[in-house]
Amino acid sequence: MLEVKNLRYSYNGGKDYAVDGISFSVSKGETFGFLGPNGAGKSTTQKILTGLLPMQQGSASVAGIDVNGQKSKFFNKIGVSFEIANAYNKLTGLENLEYFAGLFDVPTRDPGELLKLAGLEEAVNMKVGEYSKGMKQRLIFARSLLNDPEMLFLDEPISGLDPTSARNIKNVIKGIKDRGTTIFLTTHDMHIADELCDRVAFLDEGKIVVLDTPRNLKLRYGQKIINVEYKDNGRTAEEQISLIDDTGWERLHVLMKEGKVETVHSKEATLEHVFIELTGRGLD
């Protein structure tokens, strides 16, 4: 669905590159996470792939269509949700969606239904200027679904949302994924990437550091450690046990046999741990 080869982009005439020779592909129906800290080149990559920035070096295609010099056929196939919510403040939520729906040459989804999906049914006729930041974010997410896109680009889709709204949006994304839509998710939030993505690529200083499934990455770079709380002479004691060799398993077995164990928590690596392991710095 998405093919990227040797993509390079420079904002200063080639002195240094915001995106530096990246290549990857995304299969149809796959949710692909593009992770990295601010300034890693994520948004630049997405802008190139959606035609907002010109292709300087390399090539990319979406659904077999070259992203360079796109026409309406290309834009009828993609949906984009921006990190910075952009909507006409003087129009209502419904008017915004109706306007953009009218620009497509393909059948579009009912704007009212999409607003409901994004949890904005109460604000359908409210001017967007009166929306909160989170409401605007949900509105542009709903807008990205208007043409029922084959390829959906999401840039920080739950940024600035309250936990309930974030959960709702994540559920909507899962629903879209289940319908076979290919999703390119740009984020620095490892939790949403871990929860939603089939594969993730870590981007650092314009280069892809690693690309794999979240599970494989965690297994490859994490440690098999569990955190055990147990009773010891009337006090609650805590112990981290490594399960990579027999010693750890034997210690866990003893505690379990004595019936002292109160809680057991796995301590598998998070994607953030993996990123730090690979790049030496955090995602924020």
Add this chain to the structure above:
Amino acid sequence: MKNLLLNFKKDWRIGYRTHYLWITLATVIIFFVFIRFLLPEAYQQITVYQYVDPAFGSIPGLEEAMEQEMGSGSGEELVRLDSRDAVYAEMENNPSSYGLIIERGESAAAKPRITIVSPGSAEGKWARLVELQLNIGLSMGISAAMEEYPTDFKTEFLHPELRNLPYRDTFLPVFLVMESSLIGMFLLAVMLFAEKDQRMHTAYMISPGGLTEHLLSKVLVMVVLGLISSFSMTLLIRGFNANYWLLLVIITAGSFLGSSIGLAFGAFFNSLQKAMMLVFALMFLLMLPLITYMFPNFSPVWVRVLPTYTMLFAARDAVIPVYGSAGVYRGALLLAVEGIVLFGISRFAYERALRTKS
């Protein structure tokens, strides 16, 4: 066309909610009040204090001639006084006045002695013209009545229809240019900067909608607003004494060009704040032809090539339809060509800016 209409509907709605229509109509009202109630009907209200020596008796034809020259609607006022001294006394209190004294000559058979008293505060050519007009009008009246004055005075006018044109109506083209072109230019720039501020261009660029329709719809909104204000103002001032077809042609072309200039600001600058200096400098430059219009002696070539000069005189030809239509069509064509070229350049620059600064 579908996208153009869709964009026009959206831009009109946004413009309406940003009070553009009300701004336009408020401007019409302000200018209407200014033209109708504050501007004098004539260029200057001239008062003539007249004294005719009663011993001289009545001069047949004089009263009629004075009434014709200075009667109602001419912007001049005739005040009859009963002494020579009264004429001078009244004139002392009114610098915009002239005196007319008709007395018997030294001998019984002498011709009447006519004295025109000028205020002395010379207003140049205009004062001399008034003196001349009085002199001619008076001489005509007397010569018609008295056989010993066989002189045949005659006054001709290039456009006799304009004799009764109130001065304030000649100010209407100034409003038409300012409202439909210059204010349109400013409002469009504001609209475009507001869109940039809301980052709407990025949302539009990833849709199948074309950039030309996106920009053209804003220009059309300004053209429609320009037509609304121009037609309502002309109707209020001139009634049906204007050529509305010619008005439609010139306002459409002029407003299109003005909006395209606004578009250029949106293309080359990121915010109104950054463009402000140039916007005001250009507005000042484009308003210079208004001076030429009011004071024709000031008409250097570099002012006459400005688009507002073309529009101003073409608008005059439309609302005071005595000059013919050729100037309007020629002017409209010139403005339309300039507008199309500028629109093309602005569109190119706008797309280039979006693609590199998104």
